[in-house]
Amino acid sequence: xxxxxxxxxxxxxxxxxxxxxxxxxxxxxxxxxxxxxxxxxxxxxxxxxxxxxxxxxxxxxxxxxxxxxxxxxxxxxxxxxxxxxxxxxxxxxxxxxxxxxxxxxxxxxxxxxxxxxxxxxxxxxxxxxxxxxxxxxxxxxxxxxxxxxxxxxxxxxxxxxxxxxxxxxxxxxxxxxxxxxxxxxxxxxxxxxxxxxxxxxxxxxxxxxxxxxxxxxxxxxxxxxxxxxxxxxxxxxxxxxxxxxxxxxxxxxxxxxxxxxxxxxxxxxxxxxxxxxxxxxxxxxxxxxxxxxxxxxxxxxxxxxxxxxxxxxxxxxxxxxxxxxxxxxxxxxxxxxxxxxxxxxxxxxxxxxxxxxxxxxxxxxxxxxxxxxxxxxxxxxxxxxxxxxxxxxxxxxxxxxxxxxxxxxxxxxxx
Amino acid sequence: xxxxxxxxxxxxxxxxxxxxxxxxxxxxxxxxxxxxxxxxxxxxxxxxxxxxxxxxxxxxxxxxxxxxxxxxxxxxxxxxxxxxxxxxxxxxxxxxxxxxxxxxxxxx
Numbered sequence: 001x002x003x004x005x006x007x008x009x010x011x012x013x014x015x016x017x018x019x020x021x022x023x024x025x026x027x028x029x030x031x032x033x034x035x036x037x038x039x040x041x042x043x044x045x046x047x048x049x050x051x052x053x054x055x056x057x058x059x060x061x062x063x064x065x066x067x068x069x070x071x072x073x074x075x076x077x078x079x080x081x082x083x084x085x086x087x088x089x090x091x092x093x094x095x096x097x098x099x100x101x102x103x104x105x106x107x108x109x110x111x112x113x114x115x116x117x118x119x120x121x122x123x124x125x126x127x128x129x130x131x132x133x134x135x136x137x138x139x140x141x142x143x144x145x146x147x148x149x150x151x152x153x154x155x156x157x158x159x160x161x162x163x164x165x166x167x168x169x170x171x172x173x174x175x176x177x178x179x180x181x182x183x184x185x186x187x188x189x190x191x192x193x194x195x196x197x198x199x200x201x202x203x204x205x206x207x208x209x210x211x212x213x214x215x216x217x218x219x220x221x222x223x224x225x226x227x228x229x230x231x232x233x234x235x236x237x238x239x240x241x242x243x244x245x246x247x248x249x250x251x252x253x254x255x256x257x258x259x260x261x262x263x264x265x266x267x268x269x270x271x272x273x274x275x276x277x278x279x280x281x282x283x284x285x286x287x288x289x290x291x292x293x294x295x296x297x298x299x300x301x302x303x304x305x306x307x308x309x310x311x312x313x314x315x316x317x318x319x320x321x322x323x324x325x326x327x328x329x330x331x332x333x334x335x336x337x338x339x340x341x342x343x344x345x346x347x348x349x350x351x352x353x354x355x356x357x358x359x360x361x362x363x364x365x366x367x368x369x370x371x372x373x374x375x376x377x378x379x380x381x382x383x384x385x386x387x388x389x390x391x392x393x394x395x396x397x398x399x400x401x402x403x404x405x406x407x408x409x410x411x412x413x414x415x
Numbered sequence: 416x417x418x419x420x421x422x423x424x425x426x427x428x429x430x431x432x433x434x435x436x437x438x439x440x441x442x443x444x445x446x447x448x449x450x451x452x453x454x455x456x457x458x459x460x461x462x463x464x465x466x467x468x469x470x471x472x473x474x475x476x477x478x479x480x481x482x483x484x485x486x487x488x489x490x491x492x493x494x495x496x497x498x499x500x501x502x503x504x505x506x507x508x509x510x511x512x513x514x515x516x517x518x519x520x521x522x523x
Contacts, residue, residue, distance in 0.1 A: 270521075
């Protein structure tokens with residue numbers, strides 16, 4: 001057969017399993033630290049929560065999904081499954097060190113060491129993606145993936161600089177201002193651009209839709225990057241100013257161009273029925289629009305609750321909803337391949353969709369909506385009871401998700 | 416893929432197509448014939464069946480499983496044949512290749 005081999009399971013599965021565990025830990029620790037949702041975000045426990053969400057949950061699953069999908073997007077075999085597996089161990093150990101040192105606030109060796117381990121993992125990811133892309137014809141989707149990997153490298157490098165600064169203050173700039181650059185190179189550079197690239201390849205495939213408006217994606221790429229680079233350089237060299245509004249607008253236009261492209265695909269889709277996974281994707285994009293509105297509010301009105309809400313919409317709305325949907329568009333297929341590849345076409349065998357409980361995914365969907373809404377209202381109205389109810393619902397969401405992931409992993413071959 | 420009645424291997428090819436209705440694309444849950452993934456079946460070389468087919472996307476992680484599915488589906492009906500699956504990317508597959516039955520199953 002003249003087709004490339006998919007990546008080895010060790011390059012993908014550890015990320016999915018560990019991501020689900022981290023999400024469960026995140027939801028429990030959010031409940032434990034419920035009061036932090038009413039306080040300033042620069043608090044040890046909040047920093048730990050943000051890093052669980054960004055590294056243990058978001059980046060962990062995205063690395064696994066990216067290694068699995070690189071051959072689809074680049075139309076080439078993954079350069080090295082071994083490197084991918086090694087990057088997992090660096091990401092895992094680095095994330096654990098960072099989380100523990102943030103939670104107990106112990107700047108120094110463990111925090112910096114954790115950052116360096118994550119940096120090594122990200123360098124290995126970059127090596128893998130650039131080597132895989134080396135022989136591929138470059139398209140706009142591939143460009144998004146490559147540039148997002150570079151932004152992740154920048155994000156983690158700035159993170160290490162900040163970790164060193166916490167232990168040994170040497171930066172003449174305000175720590176919190178650099179933190180904004182670190183956070184936004186992560187949000188807009190890493191998460192946004194990776195999601196833009198992958199979704200503009202996969203959503204048309206899943207919906208059987210085609211858009212000729214590729215120019216929108218080029219515009220999205222330009223606006224997102226010019227906005228982010230402008231924000232970072234201006235903020236770093238000239239300091240905080242009203243010009244931030246210009247960069248916000250540029251990034252917002254970039255996001256709208258990309259969503260407009262997806263909307264065109266959606267309108268022209270041939271497959272009318274929308275599955276539960278695509279509904280999660282829809283909520284994810286709504287949450288991103290919510291985060292954009294909140295970012296605008298933060299520019300005009302200062303106030304911690306808006307910053308907390310912004311973080312909620314980014315991590316728990318946008319990124320989490322996307323992961324909930326995409327997990328069950330990829331993981332069951334990988335496990336199915338392990339069990340049934342060799343008997344496919346011969347006997348009546350289960351299909352990938354039979355490996356998880358679709359009803360549970362449906363219940364999780366509604367629980368997730370309520371959890372997000374109730375928690376957001378609690379933060380907005382500064383009501384601890386509502387915050388705690390919302391966070392309890394998040395634990396339920398995490399349990400349902402983890403149960404379904406475990407069900408897929410533990411599937412026993414039925415023939 | 417259309418079969419010609421005057422094809423010297425018409426009967427064998429019909430048997431192949433019938434068998435390939437068992438092979439599903441695991442993602443779309445529709446068989447590869449109705450999806451229009453099979454472009455040609457060749458019996459020109461004695462003792463050998465060459466299936467020329469494509470995938471809905473190049474680099475599809477399930478490509479190997481689908482290729483294996485084709486071999487498995489044909490192995491009972493053609494035990495003495497060497498079955499080769501040749502994946503091609505030209506012409507590129509698009510959803511206009513899906514049959515009416517396939518469209519109905521996909522809810523188009």
